[in-house]
Amino acid sequence: MKRRASRLVAAAAFAWLGYVLLHTALSGRWWPMLLADLAPPLLLALAPLVLAAPAVPAALAGPGPRRRPRRWLPVVACAVAFALGAGQSGLDLGGWGRGPGRVPPDAVHIVAWNALYWHQDDDPDAFYAYLRSFDADVYLIQEYLNWRADSDTPLPVDDTARLRREFPGYRIITAGELLTLSRLPVAGSRALTDPPGYDSAPPGTDFPAFWRAKTLRTDVRTGGGIIALYNTHIPVQLDTSDGVFTPAFLKGVRRQSLRRTAAWTSLTGDLLCTAVPRLVAGDLNTTPAMGELDRLDDLLVRARPTDGGVYPVSWDARRLPLWQLDFTFHDPGVRLHRYRFRDSPGLSDHSAQEFWITTEGNPRT
Structure with a gap:
């Protein structure tokens, strides 16, 4: 059962990476992407994190060193998807430290x-x-x-x-x-x-x-x-x-x-x-x-x-x-x-x- 779940997680990680690659290449250039762009952009940052949560333990639970590198591929896919998607997600981490500035009277x-x-x-x-x-x-x-x-x-x-x-x-x-x-x-x-x-x-x-x-x-x-x-x-x-x-x-x-x-x-x-x-x-x-x-x-x-x-x-x-x-x-x-x-x-x-x-x-x- 665990093995099947790991395979599903791996398939989802690779599928999501494929989607992010297509989205990065085609959004704004191919009109059908307007449909995919209806989704909240935050998903581009959250989805790989959600998929990485079960993918990392599955990689660590590998039976031996020979198979372990391959088990890390879904984790790598999640990391690449996050790296590509976070910048498109609308997240503005600088917003934590940014505050309202002084407004001059002539503004x-x-x-x-x-x-x-x-x-x-x-x-x-x-x-x-x-x-x-x-x-x-x-x-x-x-x-x-x-x-x-x-x-x-x-x-x-x-x-x-x-x-x-x-x-x-x-x-x-x-x-x-x-x-x-x-x-x-x-x-x-x-x-x-x-x-x-x-x-x-x-x-x-x-x-x-x-x-x-x-x-x-x-x-x-x-x-x-x-x-x-x-x-x-x-x-x-x-x-x-x-x-x-x-x-x-x-x-x-x-x-x-x-x-x-x-x-x-x-x-x-x-x-x-x-x-x-x-x-x-x-x-x-x-x-x-x-x-x-x-x-x-x-x-x-x-x-x-x-x-x-x-x-x-x-x-x-x-x-x-x-x-x-x-x-x-x-x-x-x-x-x-x-x-x-x-x-x-x-x-x-x-x-x-x-x-x-x-x-x-x-x-x-």
Whole structure:
């Protein structure tokens, strides 16, 4: 019985190592991996540790020195899988010793938040009270829209009148489902839409801007000069409008992959052409395990929460918070003095990102 259990553990260790190797090589490069990437990234660190727990005693219990080296192979497989997976798991061991820094008085206070259909099913007064409680200089909001459940389609909203009452003195900028509020002077703004040759909008949609514009760039003037703020919402991995257990499901995953690629292409293309300091924040619908984040890691610095633990999460704030889908990236010369996730009490399934920044020296280096 013990021998059979050891073989099962060994098979599981080798199978997991194979999965990690495939994931490392293909995530962000092959669209079917979007399905595997739905799992909590913490599994990439926990699974090999769980498998190593029975694998080590089994190796030590070998009958003799000739067979013992082979019995250690499952342990080696677990160690390699952990070494490859830990960096993709979302674990931030530096979070133990990292604490909130001093925020200088001239720092720019920014909040980025997926508002989950803009108080469609919530009390508007409580919703606005939550937004106002931050008293931020800039708000980068995603899902400034409603959603029709019967047809599974987006609906535009126009809450401009109340926004002006609730946020006097702020500039209101919208593009599709994206909303940016700024009480800092705005030097310019524009939506980043689908790249040439591709159209994300389905035929007959009443809200094409929702599909085509997934980043709203706003250049604001700060004490350190102009900074380009990218309010970004990468499309979700799955399209379940045709059901899950249907032949159309995989076609929907492929379609969403193309939409995600279009959104990433528009964003990174603009980042490469921008001469001023850059900061990207929003709901990227991407976990630390997904290779798509390499697109931003190659260009910018990934922000690390100063007030979080060793496993930062932002979703699902209402049910089981096991994923970080919301991120902030910035140029090296943009300094984040404090960065944290704030609970959104029942108003959204996403926690809000809140941070304070200044620019110093050459903001791009």
